[in-house]
Amino acid sequence: MRNGIITIMKKELARFFGDKRLVVSILLPGVLIYVMYSFMGSAMKNNFGVDERYTPTVQAVNLPVSMEALLPQTGFAVITGTDVAAAKEAVTAQELDLLLVFPADFDAQVAAYQAASGQTAPNVALYHNSASTNSTFTYQTVVALLDAYEAGMVNKFDVNAGGESYDLATAQDSMGSLFAMLMPMLLMTFLYSGCAAVAPESIAGEKERGTIATMLITPIRRSDIALGKILALGIISTISAAASAVGSILAMPKLMGAAMEDMNASIYGITDYLLLAAVIFSTVLVLVTLISILSAFAKTIKEAQTYAMPVMILVMALGISGMFGGGASSELWAYSIPLYNSVQCMTGVFSFSILPVGVAVTVAANAAVTLLGVFVLAKMFNSEKIIFAR
Amino acid sequence: MALSEQQELLQVKGLTKTFQLSAKQQKLEKTKEKVRTAVNDLSFTAYKGEIFGLLGPNGAGKTTTLRMLSTLIRPDSGDALVDGFSVVKEPDKVRSRIGFLTSELKLEDCFTPNYLFDFFSDLHGVDPAVRKERKAALFARFGIDKFAEVKVVNLSTGMKQKVSLVVSIVHDPDIIIFDEPTNGLDVITAKVVTDFLKELKSEGKTIIVSTHIFSLIEKLCDRVGIIISGKMILCDTLENVCGGMNLEDRFFEIYKETVGDGE
Ligand SMILES: Nc1ncnc2c1ncn2[C@@H]1O[C@H](COP(=O)(O)OP(=O)(O)OP(=O)(O)O)[C@@H](O)[C@H]1O
Ligand SMILES: [Mg+2]
Numbered sequence: 162m163r164n165g166i167i168t169i170m171k172k173e174l175a176r177f178f179g180d181k182r183l184v185v186s187i188l189l190p191g192v193l194i195y196v197m198y199s200f201m202g203s204a205m206k207n208n209f210g211v212d213e214r215y216t217p218t219v220q221a222v223n224l225p226v227s228m229e230a231l232l233p234q235t236g237f238a239v240i241t242g243t244d245v246a247a248a249k250e251a252v253t254a255q256e257l258d259l260l261l262v263f264p265a266d267f268d269a270q271v272a273a274y275q276a277a278s279g280q281t282a283p284n285v286a287l288y289h290n291s292a293s294t295n296s297t298f299t300y301q302t303v304v305a306l307l308d309a310y311e312a313g314m315v316n317k318f319d320v321n322a323g324g325e326s327y328d329l330a331t332a333q334d335s336m337g338s339l340f341a342m343l344m345p346m347l348l349m350t351f352l353y354s355g356c357a358a359v360a361p362e363s364i365a366g367e368k369e370r371g372t373i374a375t376m377l378i379t380p381i382r383r384s385d386i387a388l389g390k391i392l393a394l395g396i397i398s399t400i401s402a403a404a405s406a407v408g409s410i411l412a413m414p415k416l417m418g419a420a421m422e423d424m425n426a427s428i429y430g431i432t433d434y435l436l437l438a439a440v441i442f443s444t445v446l447v448l449v450t451l452i453s454i455l456s457a458f459a460k461t462i463k464e465a466q467t468y469a470m471p472v473m474i475l476v477m478a479l480g481i482s483g484m485f486g487g488g489a490s491s492e493l494w495a496y497s498i499p500l501y502n503s504v505q506c507m508t509g510v511f512s513f514s515i516l517p518v519g520v521a522v523t524v525a526a527n528a529a530v531t532l533l534g535v536f537v538l539a540k541m542f543n544s545e546k547i548i549f550a551r
Numbered sequence: 552m553a554l555s556e557q558q559e560l561l562q563v564k565g566l567t568k569t570f571q572l573s574a575k576q577q578k579l580e581k582t583k584e585k586v587r588t589a590v591n592d593l594s595f596t597a598y599k600g601e602i603f604g605l606l607g608p609n610g611a612g613k614t615t616t617l618r619m620l621s622t623l624i625r626p627d628s629g630d631a632l633v634d635g636f637s638v639v640k641e642p643d644k645v646r647s648r649i650g651f652l653t654s655e656l657k658l659e660d661c662f663t664p665n666y667l668f669d670f671f672s673d674l675h676g677v678d679p680a681v682r683k684e685r686k687a688a689l690f691a692r693f694g695i696d697k698f699a700e701v702k703v704v705n706l707s708t709g710m711k712q713k714v715s716l717v718v719s720i721v722h723d724p725d726i727i728i729f730d731e732p733t734n735g736l737d738v739i740t741a742k743v744v745t746d747f748l749k750e751l752k753s754e755g756k757t758i759i760v761s762t763h764i765f766s767l768i769e770k771l772c773d774r775v776g777i778i779i780s781g782k783m784i785l786c787d788t789l790e791n792v793c794g795g796m797n798l799e800d801r802f803f804e805i806y807k808e809t810v811g812d813g814e
Contacts, residue, residue, distance in 0.1 A: 168673040176661055371657040375718075378621050378656070379674040380646040545624040 165381045169389025173363060177397050187358055187397065190351070191404030198412030217258040217299040220248050225267040231310060232261075235302050252290050258299040260288040271314070334513070336428055341488070341512035345504045346480035347409055348402070352441065352503075353476040355401030356448040359394050361465030364456035374548060387453075387538035391531065394449045399442055429510070436520050437510045443527035444503040448472070450534030457541045460550055479504050489514055496522035499530045557598040560726060560757045561620070565629035566593045568615050568781075589615040591781035592629065597759055597774070599725075602752050604772035605761040606802065612781035613761035614653065617730050620759070621651035633726060647675060650720040653730035654712075660704035664695050664714045667703070668721060675722035682721070689717045693743070709740035716744065727751060729760045733767060745771060765798045777802065779809050 177183050218238045221228070222245055232239050237258075242248060251257035263285055264270055270283040285307060289300035367373040376386060429437075452469045459465035479500055489509030496502040496516075502523040509515035541547045568590040577583065590612040597603040605613045618624045620631055622642035630637050636644040658667055665686075672682040690696040693713040698706060706714065712735075720727065732748065733741040748758055748771060762768060768775050768789070775798075776786035784805055785792055793801050 164673070164676070168670065172670055175666070176659065179661055367659075370659070371655055372659045374623060375656040375658065376674065378623060378646060378649075378651045379671065380643045380676070381674045549624065 163382075163385055165385030166389040166392070168381070169386055170393040173390055173393030174396065177359070177393075183359075183362075187355060187401035188404045190354060190401070191406075191408035193408075194405055195408035195412045198409065199415040202412070202415035215295060217295055219259045219261060219299060219303065220251075220257055221261040221263065222248070223263040223265050223267065224261075225263055227268050227271075227310075228263070231306065232303075235306060237299060237302075249288055252288050252296065255290055255293045255296065258289070258293070258296045259303060260286075261303065262286040262288070337512050341508050342484050343413075344406075344511050345483035345507035346477075348406060348441070348507055349444075349476050349480040349483075349500075349504060351402045351405035351409075352398065352445055352448055353473055355398035355405070356394070356445060356452050357466065357469050357473065358401060359397050360449050360452040361456045361459070361462050361469065363390055363394055364453045365459040365465035366462050368457075368459075368548065369461045373542070377542065377548065382539075383542040384535060384539035386542055387535045391446065391449055391453060391535060391538070394453065395442065395446045398445045398449055402441065402445065433510050433513075433515070436515055436517065437507070439520060439524055440503055440506040440510070443524045443531075444500070446531040447499045447503075447527045447534075448476070450531050450538070454534055454538055454541070457538060457547055476500065483508050488512055489516075489519070491516065493519065493522055496520075497526045499527050502526060557600075559596050560599045560634055561597040561603075561759065562632040563593060563595050563616075563620070563629075564631065566590055566616060566619055566626045566631060567628045568612075568619060568624065568626050588781055590619070590626075593778070593781065593783050594629075595776045595783060595786045597726075597757055599757050600752060600755045601773040602748060602758045602760065602771050604768040604775040605759065605778055606763065606765070606768055606775055606798075607761075607778035608763055608806075610780075611763075611778045613763075613778060614655075614730055615781075616778070617651070617653070617728050617759070617761055621649055621728055622646055623651075647722060648724055648726060650722070650724040650727045651730075652716055652719040652728070652732070654734055655730075656715070656719075658703050658711070658715060658718065661702060663700050663702055664690070664706075664717070665699040667714065667718050671718050672721045677722055685721065685723065689720075692747075693717060709736060712736055712740060713743070716747070724756075726757045726759070729758065731762055732760050733762070733764070765802065769798050777805060779806060784809055 216236070216238050218240065219232065219235075220240050220242050221232065222241070222243055224232070224239075224241055245260070245262060248257060248260045252260050264283050267283060267285070274280070274282055276282075287300055287303060290296040377383075451472055452465075455468040455472070456465035459468055483504040486504075486508065489505050489512065490496075495505050496519040502519075506515065506520050506523050509519060567588070570587045570589055572580070572582070572585055572587055577585075593612070593616060595603070605616065607613050615624070619626050620633065620638060622638050622645050625639065630639050632638075633645045634648050636648065638645050662670070668686050668690075669682065672679075672686075677685070687696075690699060693716070695710070695714060695717060698710055698714075703711060703714065727748075729748070732744050736744065745767070748760070752758060760767070760771065772789055774786070774788050775792050777784045777792070789798070792798070796804075
């Protein structure tokens with residue numbers, strides 16, 4: 162690489178890593194995402210989940226013989242008693258989780274009942290308290306039990322009644338499709354925020370502080386300044402995006418709740434990660450280039466951040482489109498459109514359907530756009546209207 | 552000594568620069584003109600080993616002229632040859648032959664003088680061995696050595712100015728262009744700077760300064776060009792310009808003639 166490019170890159174990186182505030186500002190989002198997602202996950206679990214160590218209590222009135230064996234299968238504590246009014250109060254007070262009232266001769270009535278007769282069927286009353294998660298959970302369990310009992314009595318055929326697992330998707334596939342839906346959107350957002358945190362600072366900031374002209378009076382090529390800056394900013398933004406991605410991958414199981422506890426990113430192989438890294442770095446270069454060019458028009462950092470907003474909207478829209486896009490495109494042209502191609506590649510990698518040639522086209526297209534951008538930026542650095550705008 | 556025998560290191564030929572005024576600027580400066588001619592067909596020559604002063608009131612076009620000479624902005628028409636190289640056609644060659652210093656060119660706050668010296672040496676392609684020697688000499692000369700590892704943000708205004716000066720000549724240029732060299736400096740730092748300019752002159756460097764301070768011209772310059780409203784009104788040796796008067800009186804005489812004629 163040319164000396165000038167390396168000199169500029171070294172300076173940008175030194176400036177960045179020499180400033181603790183800047184370093185914190187790019188790593189913080191990752192930490193915040195982890196803390197926030199974990200917190201949201203545990204809050205959701207507390208609100209909607211049942212404490213697994215808790216044993217619900219069910220009071221049954223007129224417990225029929227048929228049920229005597231069935232009900233304890235739930236693992237709930239079953240008590241008998243006849244005072245319905247007192248038991249209802251206990252449910253309201255959340256001291257009792259469920260009150261079951263069977264008709265006196267339930268088994269006989271059930272045996273005698275003819276569905277075709279038009280008579281009302283024997284009724285079991287289940288008094289519960291929807292304000293209590295434990296009561297609701299107990300209620301749902303018992304309803305399911307009674308439904309199963311009822312279905313068993315008129316059984317003509319079963320569907321999927323065997324003990325085996327009938328969903329033939331592997332655990333890996335289903336986790337993959339979940340990642341494929343969530344990660345492109347998240348990653349694109351992280352990549353954007355990483356770039357938006359550093360590019361305006363480096364381009365419009367140098368204009369605002371009057372330090373860029375000091376470089377421009379030296380014989381260094383304008384394109385070296387542009388490329389050096391873009392490469393350095395790309396590295397920094399990638400670190401920032403990686404921090405956010407690691408934060409969210411670590412926090413995902415917590416957000417998804419206990420069911421997803423075994424969810425982790427180890428279902429992807431080294432090739433997947435390498436392809437993803439190539440896609441991410443080339444995407445960051447495109448984003449940094451775009452935001453740098455917009456920043457070069459701005460007189461201040463604030464103004465530059467405003468100019469970058471449309472890019473954010475575009476990135477978010479593309480990310481969301483990936484969520485509902487129904488998998489990665491198999492058409493090669495889709496990989497030649499920068500940013501759109503990033504979403505396609507990410508979806509592909511996460512859903513195990515990536516076309517390596519798609520990644521190759523993506524990287525090539527993004528490199529071309531970056532080089533074009535470097536050319537434009539170099540021209541802008543050469544323009545006194547841009548550098549000395551009043 | 553006949554001037555024609557001296558080497559013409561800087562030839563300015565008919566430099567002209569206009570600026571489009573934005574609506575905001577028009578309002579700010581209470582003017583209706585859309586185009587401002589900042590520099591108007593300006594010509595002069597500076598010879599090797601002399602200090603040339605551009606003297607003019609605020610808004611005369613001094614800074615604009617020096618910016619064109621240092622290739623930061625392009626003239627609308629005209630050209631200047633720096634050591635034979637055109638600022639329009641070969642800006643790279645010009646850049647490596649000049650050192651340009653103005654208070655508008657800032658150094659990044661977060662770096663130390665030591666880092667900045669190396670950085671700008673790299674941008675100029677200075678050999679590391681030469682760089683080390685030069686840095687030691689210049690830092691000692693200006694007392695920067697004690698502050699070599701102090702970030703620019705924590706330096707005093709005077710020390711910052713000294714660092715800027717040193718950084719602008721890392722490549723040991725033959726021509727040094729200095730816009731308002733003593734602006735904002737206390738008398739002690741100002742003297743350090745003017746003494747250094749004399750020293751550079753004695754080494755055979757060519758120095759162009761701009762100022763509106765008469766005493767600075769009288770103390771430093773061999774020749775002076777008086778600019779008013781972007782035009783070179785008079786350009787000659789200090790002696791010939793003054794004609795026995797002191798520079799200040801002579802300037803007002805010229806100013807009255809020029810502006811009086813115009814209105
Ligand atoms: N970028 C610009 N856009 C518009 N007008 C400009 C620009 N730069 C300079 N001017 C105008 O050109 C004229 C000459 O400005 P210049 O800065 O060269 O004067 P100067 O002699 O350096 O003055 P001072 O002593 O105040 O520094 C002024 O009227 C100024 O307002
Ligand atoms: Mg000026």
